[in-house]
Amino acid sequence: MTTASLSLDGKNYELPVVTGTEGEVGVDIGKLRAQSAAITLDPGFTSTGACESKICFIDGEKGILRYRGYPIEQLAEKSDFVEVAWLLLYGELPNAEELAKFRGQLTYHSMIHEDMKKFFEGFPNNAHPMAILSAMVASLSTYYPESETEDHHDENIARLIAKVRTLATYAYKKSIGQPLTYPQNKLPYAENFLHMMFAVPCEEYTVNPVMAKALNMLLILHADHEQNCSTSTVRMVGSSRANIFASISAGICALWGPLHGGANQAVLEMLEMIQNDGGDYKKWVKKAKDKDDGFRLMGFGHRVYKNFDPRATILRTMCEEVLAELHIDDPLLQIAENLEKVALEDEYFVSRKLYPNVDFYSGILYRAMGIPTNMFTVMFSIGRLPGWLAHWKELRDEDSRIYRP
Ligand code: CMC
DSSP, X not given: OOEEEEEXXXXXXXXXXXXXXXXXXXXXXXXXXXXXXXXXXOGGGTTOOOOOOSSEEEETTTTEEEEXXXXXXXXXXXXXXXXXXXXXXXXXXXXXXXXXXXXXXXXXXXXXXXXXXHHHHHSOTTOOHHHHHHHHHHHHHHHOGGGGSGGGHHHHXXXXXXXXXXXXXXXXXXXXXXXXXXXXXXXXHHHHHHHHHHOBTTBOOOOOHHHHHHHHHHHHHHSOOSSOHHHHHHHHHHXXXXXXHHHHHHHHHHHHSTTTTTHHHHXXXXXXXHHHTTSOHHHHHHHHHOTTSOOOOTTBOOSSOSSOOHHHHHHHHHHHHHHHHTTOOOHHHHHHHXXXXXXXXXXXXXXXXXXXXXXXXXXXXXXXXXXOGGGHHHHHHHHHHHHHHHHHHHHHHTTOOOOOO
């Protein structure tokens, strides 16, 4: 198939067809308006692709997710987050030299300008860390005003991956009134994050390897997901040639919403609510099915996955393993498993193909690691950052047109 025909008001239009790597078909309507004055209408973009991309592949029917051709299961088991970040950004897994250099860059850029610490003093203690993170990331552009020149793109990419981790932990330390903890050059990426989150000046802190392993895996599972809401936002903003910091800040804001990355916070709040209400999970499944009731089962459903979310499958197993290794008996895990069981057998959820998504089990893991609920979406941001950056880079490298639906 090389063309598709559209018949409109008695006229025929031949539209080019683009075929993806696995035979997926896209009808290219780019010239339709110029030829016929008609546009296509697709609120929510359920049938619309906005770009060609080589970064991520999803088959929602089969539950397949691949980054640059590598299955997510393989990356989650065999790689660490920094390797996966490189893979997304540069198209192949790094060799030893590339990896060492990249790790070195992430260490070199991990501190933030001392003056930026003053910004944290201006936020109220109860400020949501996502608000702080997006503001801080946009503010980075004031320190790197040369960021628009192309030869700085790779340096700024490393800067962002290194500094977002530091800024995230500073937002947390600010919210609990503790002094900020500086990064330590000897620590790898995930360990350094845990150190900055949990170390206090008055006592020794040693990173628990179980937590570091779990964190690496969580970040890998969140690292990219093709043209989702926040990634599309990064591309949209980047298409106006806004700088990299502004574009990523916009992505953080888009991720914050409860229908997107904010769902992980919403899931945990929902599980706590069910627990505080006596644990009757069946009552909440009933409420989720009631169209007159605004309640939705958070962590269920996905625009693309229609059988299972492979990330949720990995996370469920990891959740049980990590809780056992850390000797944590969390009653919320039991509620989550019961909810999942009931919903998966219920006609409402089965007929709409609503399955647990990545956010359903991630919150229980973060909680086991001591990460507070309002930081969950920040964790998602740290994980998704290499994906956003890879898409921003792809867009800029191909000199795309400004997005204007
Ligand atoms: N609980 C109850 N009913 C639901 C749910 C849910 N979680 N999700 C969808 N439905 C129903 C919805 O009411 C609709 O029913 P009907 O056909 O009778 O009107 C049908 O299922 C289709 O839903 P939709 O809202 O049209 O689907 P969408 O593709 O626009 O939205 C979604 C996808 C993920 C926003 C939605 O499933 C949802 O709100 N889920 C809960 C929030 C959540 O967990 N979000 C995280 C997504 S995964 C992380 C990420 O990548 O962002």
